[in-house]
Amino acid sequence: MQFPLSFWDISLWLALMAIILLITNELISPYYGQTNLNINKRKLKTAALTLGILFLLTVIIRIFEIIILP
Amino acid sequence: MERFIHRKPLIKHAPVTLVALMKIRTVLRPKIILALLLTAIAMNAFSAYFFTRLDHVVHVDLYRNGLQFNYEWAGPYWTCSRLLISSITIAMIATAISMAFILVHTRALSSSSRVVSCLLLIAGIVMTGSSAFLLNRLDYIVHNDLYRYGLQFSYEWAAPYWTYAKLTLGLLGFTTTTTSISIALILAGTPTHEIQPLPKARAPLKINPKKLICLILISVGVIALAFSTHYTSSILAFIGLGLTFWGALLLYITPSKHVPSQLLNAAATSTLTNIEKIITDSNLNGKGIYLPPRNLKDFESSLIFIPSKAEQPLPKPEEVDEEKLYSKNPNGLFLTPPGLALSKLFEKELGTSFTKTDLNYLQEKLPKLLIEDMEIAEHINVQTENNTLTIEVTKHIFKDMCEETRKHPKLHESIGCPLCSAVACALAKATGKPIEIEKEEQSQDGKTTKIQYQILEE
Numbered sequence: 001m002q003f004p005l006s007f008w009d010i011s012l013w014l015a016l017m018a019i020i021l022l023i024t025n026e027l028i029s030p031y032y033g034q035t036n037l038n039i040n041k042r043k044l045k046t047a048a049l050t051l052g053i054l055f056l057l058t059v060i061i062r063i064f065e066i067i068i069l070p
Numbered sequence: 071m072e073r074f075i076h077r078k079p080l081i082k083h084a085p086v087t088l089v090a091l092m093k094i095r096t097v098l099r100p101k102i103i104l105a106l107l108l109t110a111i112a113m114n115a116f117s118a119y120f121f122t123r124l125d126h127v128v129h130v131d132l133y134r135n136g137l138q139f140n141y142e143w144a145g146p147y148w149t150c151s152r153l154l155i156s157s158i159t160i161a162m163i164a165t166a167i168s169m170a171f172i173l174v175h176t177r178a179l180s181s182s183s184r185v186v187s188c189l190l191l192i193a194g195i196v197m198t199g200s201s202a203f204l205l206n207r208l209d210y211i212v213h214n215d216l217y218r219y220g221l222q223f224s225y226e227w228a229a230p231y232w233t234y235a236k237l238t239l240g241l242l243g244f245t246t247t248t249t250s251i252s253i254a255l256i257l258a259g260t261p262t263h264e265i266q267p268l269p270k271a272r273a274p275l276k277i278n279p280k281k282l283i284c285l286i287l288i289s290v291g292v293i294a295l296a297f298s299t300h301y302t303s304s305i306l307a308f309i310g311l312g313l314t315f316w317g318a319l320l321l322y323i324t325p326s327k328h329v330p331s332q333l334l335n336a337a338a339t340s341t342l343t344n345i346e347k348i349i350t351d352s353n354l355n356g357k358g359i360y361l362p363p364r365n366l367k368d369f370e371s372s373l374i375f376i377p378s379k380a381e382q383p384l385p386k387p388e389e390v391d392e393e394k395l396y397s398k399n400p401n402g403l404f405l406t407p408p409g410l411a412l413s414k415l416f417e418k419e420l421g422t423s424f425t426k427t428d429l430n431y432l433q434e435k436l437p438k439l440l441i442e443d444m445e446i447a448e449h450i451n452v453q454t455e456n457n458t459l460t461i462e463v464t465k466h467i468f469k470d471m472c473e474e475t476r477k478h479p480k481l482h483e484s485i486g487c488p489l490c491s492a493v494a495c496a497l498a499k500a501t502g503k504p505i506e507i508e509k510e511e512q513s514q515d516g517k518t519t520k521i522q523y524q525i526l527e528e
Contacts, residue, residue, distance in 0.1 A: 002122055002125070002126060002299065002302055003119055003122050003298070003299050003307065004298055004299070004302045004303055004304040004306075004307045005304060005307045005308070005311070006123070007120075007123055009304070010311075013308070013311060017315065021319075029442070030441050030442055030445045030448065031441060031442065038324075038325060039323050039324070039325070040322075040323050040324070040325050041323075041445075043322055043323045044319075044323045047319055047322060047323065061233065061237070064233065065229050065230065065233050068225075068229050068232070068233075
């Protein structure tokens, strides 16, 4: 019994989700006239940025691993 | 979920039967505690995941580096490994049950649930601590016993092994800290010792279809994730991860309450009519002037002065009284602006009071505030020329209310619609000068409202 996704699978998934959410967040911005969407855009932005930061954390872990390898 | 507050006894001489039904309320910070406990559960889940990766390194990579299988090392290793996973799971379950008890405590005012939740959290900390101990035992087996069974040291397996071990240990430490803080917060919530009546009977549970769909998505996702672990299927894992993520995201980004704009307009119309009546009845012919903070007793408030005649001097600060309706010297009327609450909301959103800002700040921040932050309008153009400030607001949500204001000529001329009034309040505070709404007109297509403000010199 083992979780089938590796750390790097999750890292890639996080990157994809972060990109999707960041693009969505930009496209539904009120600056493009989308003021009647029933979505809390601030929370969407927070979620997108959180996923982006999580992805960057996985990248840092990766770099850390490369550095400690001789 | 409401935060509990200290309240004075509502009934001083309550009958004995009623007193018997009363309970002691405890002050808690439920939102913070629940958020901390959720973080602790998430950290435990991540530590379990990193441990499975570490286990994978031992069972795959170490064999490639000369390790020979033998029950002599595998037996204790497996025992420790199973105990570790069980400890983390028990810690997670204990924390989740403790969360349920905290919710019970906040809703049903049960004091015993506070004690139970604390005990469960302590049990969770003990389990997390034993997980850390077991991880150290496993590390000892890997770094001592396994070399006797042919294992060759190599950074190829050691680097990921150390990373996963440190991550697991770090997350376990983080979980312990978070849970300890939660316990401290729960214990810090001192009993009020004030007799409170039992809360009124709760309204029947309403099922929100949006929330229900989100919860179903999350549940199916979690089940798919559990099955993916059992069957080691990456497709199921991705499906589970996707469903859980989108379910949680939809639940998070859905606004809690949505009010149709017609409701807003219907609620405001009568108030606007009343203001019109007061102005007409008072025979006032001057234009409304938004007084600057220095003319008011409360600097954070706003007031409109409508003089009986045009060209009349402004009232002196000592003559201004927020409580009064009529002013005798000079003759006129004091009114609370219809946009005062909206301007306060602007201040809350910007995180500063307009009294601490200036015209440049307002000119710079107003478009972002109305478009991006509050989603009131689609486009805003702010122009300043000498003592005149012109604002063009396109496709704003107060369009209908502004049209309603135009039906009341006195109100429209003196005070303006709530949006115009809110901006006027902000301007009076930011410039520190009296403000007059010179003109307010709508474009032919009805999409744009143009407001002209005059910054008056005293």
